[in-house]
Amino acid sequence: MSAPKSDPKSNDEGQLRRKTITGYCNPISARPGQRLDFxxxxxxxGPYEADLVRVTGGDSSPDGVGVLEAVVKAPFAQSYAGRSYEGRFQAIHRGSHGSVDAQVALAELHSFTLQAMICPTLPGARRQVIMGRGWDDPGAGFALLLDETGALALxxxxxxxxxxxxxxxVPLRRGQWAFVAASYDSASGQARLVQRPLATGPGDQVISDPVERSETLVSGLGLGxxxxxxxxxxxxxxRATAxxxxxxxxxxxxxxxxxxxxxxxxxxxxxxxxxxxDILGCWDFAADISTDRITxxxxxxxxxxVINLPTRGVTGHNWDGSEHNWRHAPEQYGAIHFHHDDLYDAGWETDFTYTVPDDLPSGVYAARLHHGDDVDRIPFFVLPPKGEARADVAWLVPTASYMAYANTRQRLQPNLIFGAGHPxxxxxxxxxxxxxxxxxxYDNHDDRSGIHYSSRLRPVMNMKPGDNRPWGLPADLNILAWLDHIDQPVDIITDEELHTEGAGLLQPYRCVMTGSHPEYHSTAMLDGIERYLSxxxxxxxLGGNGFYWRIAFHDDKPGVIEVRRAEDGTRAWMSPVGEYYQSFNGEYGGLWRRNGRPPNQLVGIGFAAQGFEYSSPYERQAGADDPRAxxxxAGIGAGPIGNFGSIGNGAAGEEIDRWDTRDGTPAHALVLARADDFGDDMLRTKEDFLSTMPHFNDPNVRADMVFFECPHGGGVFATGSIAWISSLAHNGYENNVAQITGNVLTRFLDPAPFPPPPKSI
Structure with a gap:
């Protein structure tokens, strides 16, 4: 494996290296013959150089394996083609809005009325256009807006x-619906503003007085x-503003x-x-909610x-609580929630492309960029040809979960569970x-509403091997490092292909392995895994807190997912009441557990607790001695299992799962090992609570390692911990975590079917 030419974490003064280059590619997974745009x-x-590397390690923590990569020939690479690229700045234009192309009916307008129901969520921040045209032309156009104070203006x-x-x-109140209107009569020059708050209760009526203002401006304005x-x-x-x-x-x-x-x-x-x-435009935002269209x-x-994915499927001014599904009462869901910090596609131009050669092995790769003292890696995933397995094992890369956590800033917020407060x-x-x-x-918009949509069509900084805490892909590469160490061939497949291809993607493989945190799944993804196991x-x-949140992919917009954090769960924010149904497909969002498909039902265990101070070892349980498992x-002696690792110095940590038949664990599932000695920071997941309760010595705060058989000779092995894979490389892979994982892989690759469990269970 080669080392990068320059990849220091700090400069000579001990400060964090300042990044001067970054990028992304589209798509992030490809098969032979398919093209990726970088x-x-x-x-x-200054210029930059690029080369192609195959990546098998990315854990840059003090006890991690580091970035393990090997240079691969590629036409775009400096090392192969002797070429470099001129660096350039590419801007990102955030902010969602709606747009109607210029038409004759608009151009011939002289007098007008603009009106809408609005619910401002950040009034007073700056001038904010509600609706209009020609904003950037000082000698033309018209707009209904909020001024710098949050008052209605024309x-x-x-x-x-x-x-x-x-x-x-008179500023509008944050979070309160109001009817707003502005009119202009060209003949008289008379302009009028109407601002009428909509009271939500008897008390609100006292402070919700309407405001009107009229003034004669200039007659005969052409509006242009x-x-x-x-x-x-x-x-x-x-390039929208305001x-x-x-x-x-x-x-x-x-x-x-x-x-x-x-x-x-x-x-x-x-x-x-x-x-x-008289009406030139009567827009129904309740129509085509699952699309970008405005009708x-x-x-x-x-x-x-609409541009940049504003939030749709949200309650309107007249929502009365009688219906919570926007498909059943679209007339009460006629609103769109816009944000100045919405983003779907960064929209950068392509610097270079790469078409996957027929003979390139399936794996995790990266375009490695060198710019002065900085290095950046743009990861992507190469799959085998469709319908063709080149290995008996597939690693299902949890790209949906990577998208969910894309550019999370939780570590920069000290009040959060694992926030450091500084980079x-x-x-x-x-x-x-x-x-x-x-x-x-996991983040909020500046107006404090939760971010519902996350896209990979932008630089995703925490998905890059190296220069990141071991979470997501940088941590999951420990699996590839171990497989590479034991010379086990593996095919790479990803969540996006699982969503579109279902069980057919998994069927060619004798064994499928997950990442450390496969948390987010669409209905189609879950259906595919269930069918494969059946x-x-x-x-x-090989993880924890998996199969937890339901998500939706967009039918027409690639590379974006949606979550609704409905009704319960360990949540970074809560979806507003009445907004639990996903806009992309109309499905009820939230936990899979609340949608009748708990993770225990699929993999034998489900989310139990989380804590980020330190990790713990497992202890062997009676189920390990059952001949079935x-x-x-086998070959594991007495004593702790995994009292080491690059994440918290233990194999059970961060987020852990437990066996529980009340939550759907199959009755014949065996508990092979258990970790239950955690600190006070390891707190049980809140969806288990019926009321507040003390957290100390909680018997339900534990990580359970389980095995159970599935139909037709199949089976499931589950570790119940995000930190498990961080222990694989300890002592040069000579340890009981690597041995157990290897034992299971060997048996799962054995074509001999698992016999059905005894009927007496």
């Missing part, structure tokens, strides 16, 4: 290049901006100044017959699209400086 951004001048462009502004001067789109939640055209934070429901555009009665009629679910000729109900067909790793330091790369499903497959679940701990 997109790179340099933050300082902006129109005057022909002499001036912007005319009118404000209510002929080529400008009509936009929602932002202004400024393609993003609105909050929900917008039932936006309307009329071609004249409406009266109060007409505004009330226009705010209904459709177009009032008396206003058919106009007017005869003008001013349809549009301890190079890529954490990068994240602290670069908010534009977006957050994870048909004689064998699964080695004696192979697992």
């Amino acid at each position: 997109k790179v951004c340099s933050y300082e001048d 902006r129109v462009g005057e022909d002499q290049g001036r912007q005319l502004m009118l404000s209510t001067n 901006a002929a080529a400008a789109p009509f936009q929602f939640a932002a202004g400024g055209g393609e 993003h609105f934070n909050g929900k917008i429901d039932r936006p309307r555009l009329a071609n004249r100044a409406l009266t109060d009665a007409e505004m009330a009629a226009a705010s209904g679910p459709g177009i009032a017959e008396t206003l058919t000729n 106009d109900l007017s005869r003008h067909g001013l349809h549009g699209e 301890e790793w190079v890529n954490d330091a990068f994240l602290a400086r670069h908010e534009e790369v977006g957050g994870s499903l 048909q004689g497959g064998r699964l080695m679940y 004696a192979f697992a701990l």
Whole structure:
């Protein structure tokens, strides 16, 4: 294995190395003949070099194996083709908004009424456009907005290049729905603003007074901006600015100044017959919730699209709690929640490409970039040809879970369970400086709402081997390092292929291994694993807190997942009441346990507790001596199992799972080993609680290692701990954790079927 040319964690002063280059590729998994596009951004001048490496190790913790990689010939590589690339900066334009292309009906507008129901979630931060066009043209256009104080305002462009502004001067309240409107009559020059909070209860009525303001501006304004789109939640055209934070429901555009009665009629679910000729745009945000489309109900067909994935399937101004599924009552889910920090696709241009050769072995690879003293790795996964297994073992890479944690900033928040409060790793330091790369499903938007969608179409800093704490891919590479050490061939497959191909992806393999934390699964993924096991497959679940959250992939947008943190679970944030159904597919979100498919049912164990101070060893249990499972701990003497490792110095730690038939563990599942000696920081998962209770000496805080048989000679082995794989490499792989894992793999590769358990169980 070769070492990188320059990969120091610190500079000569002991400070964290400052990253000057990063990138991502699309897609992140490919088969022979398929192409990957690499997109790179340099933050300082100067050329960079790229080469291709096969990666089998990425644990850079003090006791970890480090980055293990070997150079592979590639046409884009400096070492092979002698070429370098000119570094360049590529911007990321965050913020969601809606856009309707410029049309004649908009360009000919002279008088108008803009109106909507809105729920601002960050008023007063800056000017925020609710709806309008021509925001970036000071001599044209018009917009309904919140001003710098959070008050409703109207902006129109005057022909002499001036912007005319009118404000209510009364800030809207954060999180409160309000009817807002602005009108302008070209003949008289009269402009009017209407701001009417919607009271939510008797007490709220006392402080929810309506506000109106009228003023004569300039008559005969042309409004111009002929080529400008009509936009929602932002202004400024393609490179949108002035993003609105909050929900917008039932936006309307009329071609004249409406009266109060007409505004009330226009705010209904459709177009009032008396206003058919007056309404230019009657947008129904409840239509096409699972798509990017914006539907106009007017005869003008001013349809549009949303950009950067604002949150859909959210409660509207009229949600009354009688229905919680947006498919059943779409008229109560007519809102879209926009954020100035939404991001789907960084949109960078491609620097170089790579087509996977037919003879490239399946594995984890990276484009390694060298820029001055910095090094960056862009990982990707090479699968075997479709329908062809080149090994008996497959490692199912949990890319959905990697996406869920993509660019998480939890370690930068000291109040959280494993927050350090300051960057301890190079890529954490990068994240602290670069908010534009977006957050994870564990972070919040700036308006404190949870981030529901996470994409891989951006630099994902914590998925890069090296320069990261051992979590996700950097930790999971311990599995490949061990397999490489024992000369065991393995095929790489990923969650995205499992979602689209189902059990057919797994079927060619005698044994499938998971990563250390396969937490997030779509319905199709879970169905595929279940079907594989029901048909004689064998699964080695080498982690903890797996099969926990339900997610959705988008049918039309690759590389993005959605989570709804519904009703229960150990959560970084909570989905608002009424918003538990996923917008991508309409399924009920939340825990698989709450959806009738607990992880215990699939792999024999389920999430029990989490704690991040230190890890513990396992102790052998009676199940290890049962002839049905004696192979697992064969040759293992008395004493602790895994009292070592690069994560907390033990094999059981961080997040752990337990055997429990009440939660669906098969009755014939054997407990082979158990870890239950943890510190007070290891707390039971909250979905187990019916009420608050003391946490000390909790018998349910434990990690259980289990085995059980499945139909047609199949079986499941589960370790119940994220930290398990961090112990594999200890003492040059001469240890009882590696021996147990090897024992199980050897038996799972043996074609002899596992006999059914005794009927008496």
